[in-house]
Amino acid sequence: MEQSILPEIKKAAKKSLKARDGELASINKQMEILNGGIFADGELPYFKDKIAEIGHHPLRPNKLEILQINVGYMCNQVCEHCHVDAGPDRKEIMTRETMELCLEVIRNTGAHTLDLTGGAPEMNPNFRWFVEEAAKAGIKDFIVRSNLTIIRANKKYYDLPEFFKKHNVHVVSSMPHYTRGKTDKQRGDGVFDKSIKALQELNAVGYGMPNSDLRLDLVYNPSGAFLPGDQMAMERDFKKALDEDFGIQFHNLFAITNLPISRFLDYLIASDNYEDYMYALVEAYNPAAVANVMCTNTISVSWDGWLYDCDFNQMLDLKVASKVKHIKDYNEDLLNDRNIVISQHCYGCTAGAGSSCQGTVA
Amino acid sequence: MANSYYDPADLRKFGKITEWSEEIGNKFFDYYGKVFEEGALSAREKSLIALAVAHVVKCPYCIDAYTKDGLQRGITKEEMMEAVHAGAAIESGATLVHGVQMMNKYNKLSM
Numbered sequence A: 001m002e003q004s005i006l007p008e009i010k011k012a013a014k015k016s017l018k019a020r021d022g023e024l025a026s027i028n029k030q031m032e033i034l035n036g037g038i039f040a041d042g043e044l045p046y047f048k049d050k051i052a053e054i055g056h057h058p059l060r061p062n063k064l065e066i067l068q069i070n071v072g073y074m075c076n077q078v079c080e081h082c083h084v085d086a087g088p089d090r091k092e093i094m095t096r097e098t099m100e101l102c103l104e105v106i107r108n109t110g111a112h113t114l115d116l117t118g119g120a121p122e123m124n125p126n127f128r129w130f131v132e133e134a135a136k137a138g139i140k141d142f143i144v145r146s147n148l149t150i151i152r153a154n155k156k157y158y159d160l161p162e163f164f165k166k167h168n169v170h171v172v173s174s175m176p177h178y179t180r181g182k183t184d185k186q187r188g189d190g191v192f193d194k195s196i197k198a199l200q201e202l203n204a205v206g207y208g209m210p211n212s213d214l215r216l217d218l219v220y221n222p223s224g225a226f227l228p229g230d231q232m233a234m235e236r237d238f239k240k241a242l243d244e245d246f247g248i249q250f251h252n253l254f255a256i257t258n259l260p261i262s263r264f265l266d267y268l269i270a271s272d273n274y275e276d277y278m279y280a281l282v283e284a285y286n287p288a289a290v291a292n293v294m295c296t297n298t299i300s301v302s303w304d305g306w307l308y309d310c311d312f313n314q315m316l317d318l319k320v321a322s323k324v325k326h327i328k329d330y331n332e333d334l335l336n337d338r339n340i341v342i343s344q345h346c347y348g349c350t351a352g353a354g355s356s357c358q359g360t361v362a
Numbered sequence B: 001m002a003n004s005y006y007d008p009a010d011l012r013k014f015g016k017i018t019e020w021s022e023e024i025g026n027k028f029f030d031y032y033g034k035v036f037e038e039g040a041l042s043a044r045e046k047s048l049i050a051l052a053v054a055h056v057v058k059c060p061y062c063i064d065a066y067t068k069d070g071l072q073r074g075i076t077k078e079e080m081m082e083a084v085h086a087g088a089a090i091e092s093g094a095t096l097v098h099g100v101q102m103m104n105k106y107n108k109l110s111m
Helices: A005-014 A028-037 A047-052 A096-108 A127-136 A149-152 A160-166 A180-187 A191-204 A231-246 A261-269 A272-283 A309-316 A332-336 A344-349 B008-020 B022-035 B043-056 B062-070 B078-107
Strands: A066-069 A113-117 A142-147 A170-174 A214-221 A254-255 A299-302
Touching: A005 B043, A028 A261, A028 A344, A047 A344, A066 A096, A096 A127, A113 A127, A127 A142, A160 A191, A170 A191, A180 A191, A180 B062, A191 A214, A191 A231, A214 A231, A214 B022, A231 A254, A231 B043, A261 A344, A272 A344, A272 B008, A299 A309, A344 B078, B008 B022, B008 B062, B043 B062, B043 B078, B062 B078
Parallel strands: A066 A113, A066 A299, A113 A142, A142 A170, A170 A214, A214 A254
Antiparallel strands: none
């Protein structure tokens, strides 16, 4: 990508698509792009046809393992690739009432993992109360997806590492690269230094240390129109660089593919990379990844309590194809008997070794 | 027909060369795939060598392919540019070392 191609995106990078009234803030427009163009022309196959070849259409869920709750789209960062279109200007925040409904489900679910995401989940004013209550439910793996810089964003967040430790929260944090330049380009100036400081603080209370039960995993997603490389090789490079340069330890690296929706789709189109990116995704399609894509073991809950097959479908407002569509009517058996809603963005989860919020799947 | 010799979209069609000569085409791709596997050199190191050679042989498809490959592997732009310089230095060295031939010939012909 030439530096000069994207001045308006760069300039606008402090605001969400929604706030700048971007064309792709419209979900219909996004769906039109994903269903039209090179797919409608027959140049590339529709995702449903591709999975039909291996007998996986309609795509059906397996046993529910992960309940992923998005507690709000507000974030202290405005990352260029964000599929949530999160930012400081987003006001969609889960209320305490909806959290109560979620807690009821958490107490009764068969899922073993609770996964809190956002935006920056910590910015929800009821976040700590929710974590305390959810921790009491005794779920096996309790994940908070933290962007790291939030820990250094304001004094009121400085004690988050201790808070996470107290409730034995599994921290999963984004870290696009182990060099300053690439990190700041994707996530904003100063993000790298703050992230390093936050990681050191997490290490200081025991997170990420070898043999520590306090789990600290990092998420890598490419800072541009290319797919992630081999997860193990990346993990090796990240571990070596972060240890040598900053003495930082962490457990695993999850390599996640950017899905062509929201701000990342906007970027792909503005930089004239959309077609090449879709070709790359389709070319890297791995049938072995299909059986384990995360929508087969996850339910995603939005800030206002609607249910989705994944956080990406949530952003495209593709609600679950089930009688049960809202957390207030939650019924696990009914929900598990559904067809998963798919479109061409799903190629992002089946490319190469596959991609999910827990890294590769194949 | 395209009205230029190089079309970036042609890179995607590279695999199609097997259609007109299947056996040796497949042999080439098998060989190619094997060469770039982890071995005594890491796949990362081989990617940088490929990028340097891509510049020396001035193959626009290879430059696109190995810039992207490098990004996927987390290779930094500083590493990529150093690799290009390594290739360029050998290439310019190869030109300049012929200067010795020129000097030899000059001396031989001169009184």
